[in-house]
Amino acid sequence: MGIFDSITRGLGSLRPLSDKELEDEREALRQRYVSSGDVTVTEADKLYDELHRYDAEMRRRANKAYARENPNPPEPRHREHGWYLPNDD
Numbered sequence: 001m002g003i004f005d006s007i008t009r010g011l012g013s014l015r016p017l018s019d020k021e022l023e024d025e026r027e028a029l030r031q032r033y034v035s036s037g038d039v040t041v042t043e044a045d046k047l048y049d050e051l052h053r054y055d056a057e058m059r060r061r062a063n064k065a066y067a068r069e070n071p072n073p074p075e076p077r078h079r080e081h082g083w084y085l086p087n088d089d
Contacts, residue, residue, distance in 0.1 A: 014057040022061075026054040 014022060033047040 014054065019061065022054065022058060026051070026058070029054065 017025070029047060029050055033044065033051060039047075
């Protein structure tokens with residue numbers, strides 16, 4: 001899988017990275033974005049978009065892990081007379 005990982009990484013995919021590598025690279029990117037006083041607006045915009053891409057990948061992994069841990073989530077509980085009514089009687 002090594003060559004396929006390097007190809008997908010070269011094409012811009014974040015999936016072959018481990019969680020630790022993903023967090024480290026995102027933190028380095030965040031530091032670069034925060035200290036982007038000396039870069040142009042377009043460069044800062046690209047960094048912002050890249051941060052969102054990292055966030056989306058991390059969110060995808062977290063949702064996948066949650067779905068693995070909770071295969072059958074409980075049904076939502078509804079109150080007897082509706083969610084909009086007060087609890088005090």
